[in-house]
Amino acid sequence: MVSTEGNEQARAATEEVARRSYGKLVAFLAARTCDVAAAEDALSEAFASALTDWPRNGCPRNPEAWLLTVARRKTIDMFRAAQRHPSSPDELELIDAALEAPGESEIPDERLAMVFACAHPSIDAATRAPLILQAILGLDATRIASAFLTSPAAMGKRLVRAKEKIRQAGIPFRVPGQDELPARLDTVLNAIYAAFSEGWTDPAGADAARRDLTDEALYLSRLVVSLLPQEPEALGLLALMLHAEARRRARRSSAGEFVPLAEQDQLLWDHAQIAEAESLLHRASSLRRIGRFQLEAAVQSAHVDRCRNGTANWSHVGELYDALFSLTGSPVVLINRSLAVAEVDGAAAGLAAMPDQTADPRLTEYQPYWAARSELLARTGAFQEARHANEIAIGLERDPAVRRFLERRRAALPD
């Protein structure tokens, strides 16, 4: 007879191991079978076995090795029963040997190799971030789908297809060598940032799936930094996300209203996170290889400095955006740059620096473009046009708090 207490202890123990070791175990299994789906299935069966075994026999001394041993057996059974590739007895034997837990020593941490497989350029770009979240963190398709605003069925299909591609196309589980690393690290960092941004679209943190996504992205980013401490862009991305995260609580008033940066209560900022971001950025710049994420983090750093110390640093911000634009050519950068230009040279100069909406039709659906236009138009006294741009911005916004903010801006416009 198993006591309820034993059950609860076992459940707590498996949850603890799951949190700490899930991604590590999936990576270990998948790197040897090239089969992420099989690794996930085998591991989830191993966790299910743990829930029945550990209450009876006590929690094993090395829970990771216990789970790996069970998952290894399940994998071989699965391949044999389904005659799944690879299915010849010789191959099965090879895989069985490769999956053996490495004795008393630590199970090697191959999560980063799996992250690189998931963010491989041959995987559909929109699926890379969801795939990493699933393979490394074990998030299910439903939760990922809600965070990325797609249907669970569609997300499930995309994830299955991507895992099939890894297996069938022979995508390697390997951190690329120095010659390839810069280009490949880029897709990894972009995928992590995409996960973070999806979480960030719910700044009030009302939606648990989204809020968790920012935590998970921070965790992945820390993982990349700890495994590649000499990569300045990895440091830059973590710094950028910490800056955004540090101001989360200040972005909404107690009534749930949107608060723009200049009006935020700095007591609500997380100053420890800001300090960490600053020191990461410092480390990154000492490596002397500038990049997109470092520049974006530097912009955040400049904003913080201005708000805290009243430093008039808009021309510095403008220079950072210049550098960013030369790297990315992104019209979004031009929008932000034009706001900095307006602070230095006046609203008319800012308007002139805005990207041309007719040149890039995506801008017509981009809320920040219209909001920025409206602000600058109002400052030049073109209230009619400002009101028009503001209305479009409201129509494009999906966050009610931001919508109300824009409505207040409109109400403040003179006739």
Place this chain on the structure above:
Amino acid sequence: MQYLLLLHAEEAGFMNMTPEQQKQGMAAYMAYTEALNKAGALKGSNRLQPVATATTVRVVDGKTQVLDGPYADSKEQLGGYYLIDAPDLDAALSWAARCPGASHGIIEVRPVWAMGEPAPARA
């Protein structure tokens, strides 16, 4: 694993070259083929006659339909292939990037369906 590198390019490109340029182009392909061979990666390779020589065949309701011309009527046409042995996709991609065809056309890299390997799970 085996991968098929499918070389797609505009046929007119080669036809419009001077004889000297054509010779250089051929030499580049020969060097590439030799490099694959030396590395033990080459399993097979062929250059195809122009699409003007192509014929498509299909059987519809028991009747054989034969049509003049290639299957896909696109600007770039399949002009040849390499069948190579590579440990993984990255190795295959790096061979594809070295192929002269990557500089004047597009190379599609496809893993070969190994004998006995079952169909992929349906998504």
